[in-house]
Amino acid sequence: DVKVTQSSRYLVKRTGEKVFLECVQDMDHExxxxxxxDPGLGLRLIYFSYDVKMKEKGDIPEGYSVSxxxxxxFSLILESASTNQTxxxxxASRKQGSSYGYTFGSGTRLTVV
Amino acid sequence: xxxxxxxxxMESNEEEPVHLPCNHSTISGTDYIHWYRQLPSQGPEYVxxxxxxNVNNRMASLAIAEDRKSSTLILHRATxxxxxxxxxxxxxxxxxxxxxxxxxxxxx
Numbered sequence: 001d002v003k004v005t006q007s008s009r010y011l012v013k014r015t016g017e018k019v020f021l022e023c024v025q026d027m028d029h030e031x032x033x034x035x036x037x038d039p040g041l042g043l044r045l046i047y048f049s050y051d052v053k054m055k056e057k058g059d060i061p062e063g064y065s066v067s068x069x070x071x072x073x074f075s076l077i078l079e080s081a082s083t084n085q086t087x088x089x090x091x092a093s094r095k096q097g098s099s100y101g102y103t104f105g106s107g108t109r110l111t112v113v
Numbered sequence: 114x115x116x117x118x119x120x121x122x123m124e125s126n127e128e129e130p131v132h133l134p135c136n137h138s139t140i141s142g143t144d145y146i147h148w149y150r151q152l153p154s155q156g157p158e159y160v161x162x163x164x165x166x167n168v169n170n171r172m173a174s175l176a177i178a179e180d181r182k183s184s185t186l187i188l189h190r191a192t193x194x195x196x197x198x199x200x201x202x203x204x205x206x207x208x209x210x211x212x213x214x215x216x217x218x219x220x221x
Contacts, residue, residue, distance in 0.1 A: 004156075033208055033209075035211075042211050042212065042213055042214075043157070043211035044211075045208050045209075045210070048208050058208065059210075090156045090157070092156070092157075097206075099145075099162075101147065101149075101159030101162060102149070102157070102159060102209060103159065104156030104157050104158065105156055106155060106156055107155070107156050
């Protein structure tokens with residue numbers, strides 16, 4: 001079964017910590033995406049990557065960075081975690097081309113205290 | 114990005130068909146119509162997508178109006194496991210932009 005795996009289901013971090021959220025896909029997909037989901041605000045795009053070493057800002061990139069050194073792995077980095085980054089983080093991947101759907105991971109619920 | 118309009122919520126009885134509407138009057142000629150759903154405590158799940166013609170798969174059917182200004186996701190026989198938020202999204206090659214979707218409740 002094809003999969004997008006997010007390294008942690010639940011994570012608690014302290015304000016000011018550097019946080020790494022890892023996402024790995026086993027489908028050889030070119031495109032990968034990071035979203036966050038908050039009640040009342042829905043899913044919002046943080047960053048995405050069309051292929052290895054490529055990255056593009058989404059709608060809310062402030063306070064985040066990403067890394068895509070290998071095709072299967074897309075990391076989201078919170079340089080200095082803040083309480084307003086408490087959220088559900090969802091990773092997705094897709095094969096390049098308009099005819100393909102996204103596969104999402106189960107999400108990481110991050111709490112910053 | 115072209116906008117979609119969906120009802121906030123809908124209710125269905127179990128084992129009955131469900132028709133989830135989506136209006137997208139500003140759709141461009143190259144936009145695909147995508148449907149995703151999100152079950153409680155899970156990430157969104159791809160359901161179906163289409164461009165102009167009606168589409169069927171094992172999960173659902175997608176009926177697209179001739180002028181493409183609206184579409185309908187059809188679940189042929191709702192089950193309790195179909196209770197979820199359903200998102201209708203227009204996209205070509207740009208990342209998906211999720212709206213609020215339709216929350217479907219299924220009553221036993």
